[in-house]
Amino acid sequence: MEKRGASPDLRMRDYAAELEPHILEILHAGFGPKWGDREFWRWKHSTRPGFLPEDVIVCTTADKPIACFHLAVRNMRLAPGLDIRCSVEGDFAIQPDARGAGIPQKTYRSVSPRLVGRSVLVRSGFSSRELYERVYKPQFGHGMLPTVTARYRKILSDRALRAKLQEFGAAFRGRPWSQRFLKRRPFTVRMQIAGFQPCDLVLTPDSATCVTAADGRPDLKITLPYVLLTAARMPRLRATLTVAKAILSGQVWAAGMTRVLLRALALPLQRRSPAGE
């Protein structure tokens, strides 16, 4: 993006109640409505214990709010007996037509003396890797902390499981071999995953859909524990052990493999016959 010159009348204002609608508007322009509503903003900022109006900075040009910046001064534990004052910062949003004028760095710099006055020793922020590389590192000079925090995620609902299976089915049907396999007629896999309602993954050359299991006989019926669905994301040894354990304990079952094999074996014949063209 082309860098614009700094607006000569850029001003920074502390929070005041009349700015709230503008702050929300700017946040929604930056992050979309998913950022949250006024109730959420008030909880996060103005009702936070220890909140000061200077924790919310609103940038204006010609008295029009164009950007907002939020911070919270907290004690951060570095080690037993070693707590320091830290400013945690974020919710930084700029109206699209005001971007590219260096507002983040100007704001970051302008609040520094006041934070020093509040005994703040370090400034920190949560970000994505992309945001860190684009903003926090080059503009704020931050270093990325080597956190041990990991995100663990599990599907709980039938709806989410079906969406995931559908994704898997779409990837499967996209392969050339699968296209040939599905060309003559759809292929239905009934998935019976422990803890979830049985569902049918219906594959055609053009689509993959996962729906509540129907009465009809599927082409293939697979029973397995949920943990096996995650085996592909495990280290090799753990995955092998998990699969072996599930098979040996009788939690894995497949019916219809012969039909699948016959259909697969018939593929070369179909390719030679005119109907298979």
Add this chain to the structure above:
Amino acid sequence: MTAVIRAYRSGDESCIVELSNRCLAPYAGWMPRTVDYWRWSTLARPGVEATDILLLEKEGKIVGYTAMLGREGSVLDFCVDPDQSSRRRRALIKQLIGALEDHARARQCDHLTFWEPASDTLVDEALRESGYVVEQGQYFSLGILNPHYLLQEILAARRDQLSAMSLTTCVFELSPGGYPFLLNSRLLVRLEPTVQVEDISDASEYPEECVIRIDLCALTDLLFCGAAVDTLLQQSQLEILPEASLAEARKLLETIAVRAPWHVPRSDGF
């Protein structure tokens, strides 16, 4: 006697705060809990109901606690008494995960997401065995605003480890590097008779027993991001003069670096 799961009740706050602070003790980067802070960060958070806060109670003592952000299925806190034996703690962790999953299903959550330290092997194993996929780490960055008082605080906390050093004074010559604000350009560290840091940015003369030249970004890497002294020296991001003071300066820098693993619980997120 087995532990029982129950929902939060008014009056549980101080037990929750005490347990959380004990569970988080091995890590750096979190905010020490107080009752007021916990009430705001968890109980009053939009989307959290009192029933989303589960406690694991054994013989009248709270040995586990977790809180979840309602329909989102995002786990804000997950603590199980670190003083339990490994075998007992593993069982308690699994019991609390199971209870939280049941609660999340009842709340019609599509997913359940934990943000936990992977270095807690018991929690890590329990989650993986329950079918959780490790998706990504957390990105948390930091910059040094006030090097003067930061060094003062860290040195004071580590003074016992500094007593064996022969170094008596040391000067940090600081440049901003990529950091947009430089408060002090020169700091004098006195290690004897007590640890003291002075701002000598305007001084023309100062002790030159040991001079450490570093920019604020490299100092951040050194103190907080696990960067090694030798690496910074090789990359010319750090200079130590005179050469005779290198060994003592290295010892000083290694002593003040924060070595605890960083973990910021979801409830401390911003």
